[in-house]
Amino acid sequence: MADLRLRRSVLYMPGSNQRALDKAKELPADCLILDLEDAVAPEAKDLAREQVCAAVKAGGYGDRELIIRVNGPQTPWGEQDLKAAIEAKPDAILMPKVSSTAVLEAIANRLEALDAPEDIDVWAMIETPAAILNIEKIAQARRTVPGSRLTCFVLGTNDLAKDTWAQLVKGRAPMMPWIMFALAAARANGLTILDGVFNDIADVDGCREECRQSRDLGFDGKTIIHPNQIEPANSCFAPSAEEVERAQKVIDAFNLEENARRGAIKVDGRMYERQHLGMMRRAVAWHEAILAKGT
């Protein structure tokens, strides 16, 4: 069974905003990204690093994954961010603007040199045209780059729009080829993949629609920017009661003695092959994980 950690709603917050860092403790987002990069103004970078690392060290966020997004290695803050993040021991460090495997090689070397604990993963923002062109190689880094620790792609659709001039329109047609390439590369290499953000905080229905699309496309979850986007993401990425019931029926049917040697069966008028069992088991397992979490 694939990784079953819940990542339906992954909330960004600016590291310079102490109120948001505190508020997140009581919000039901599945994971939290404490940002040192684009949500933080240059003059607030030092304060943000201090606050974020203190928050991760102090905890109080339950058993949710905490991810620190650092500034890139080519910026004036990158090296200090990386050192401080390693010391704070988040679940993962999110690298912005990963455009090639060279960035992951450089990070792998720095993590080794800084003696980073082995259980800190690396997540990569996919948000440049070059990243899309190099997506297969980047996704293979877990195997091809020693010590890369890569486990997750996060789409950065704002930066992609900026660099390509593609418009962020309803339905996201201009971005669909890039989105689908990133998804295929992630799945082919066993990575988690999270969708980009929906900027119109006031439009909760629009957010819900995009979360639904995101789940249909095959993402593990959606990155979000405001508390009012948590419920749409959590509910759209949860299997519905009907899906769970159908999944359990198919699992039970394949378990029947009479179906033991059959590759394909009919349940409620629909054909299911043994290959569908993986999806069905995942739906039931996700449902159980959500029940256990309680939101």
Ligand SMILES: CC(C)(COP(=O)(O)OP(=O)(O)OC[C@H]1O[C@@H](n2cnc3c(N)ncnc32)[C@H](O)[C@@H]1OP(=O)(O)O)[C@@H](O)C(=O)NCCC(=O)NCCSC(=O)C[C@H](O)C(=O)O
């Ligand atoms: C956009 C915001 C600045 C709006 O904040 P605010 O004006 O405070 O909104 P509200 O008054 O509606 O907030 C209501 C309460 O919720 C708290 N809040 C708001 N946002 C967050 C949050 N992200 N995390 C935790 N808590 C939050 C407020 O403090 C209010 O609480 P209370 O005091 O009790 O009333 C703000 O939402 C914000 O900063 N959002 C995150 C922006 C961000 O992180 N952006 C970077 C990532 S997006 C990106 O660029 C991805 C990628 O790189 C790409 O290229 O696409």
Ligand SMILES: [Mg+2]
């Ligand atoms: Mg970005």
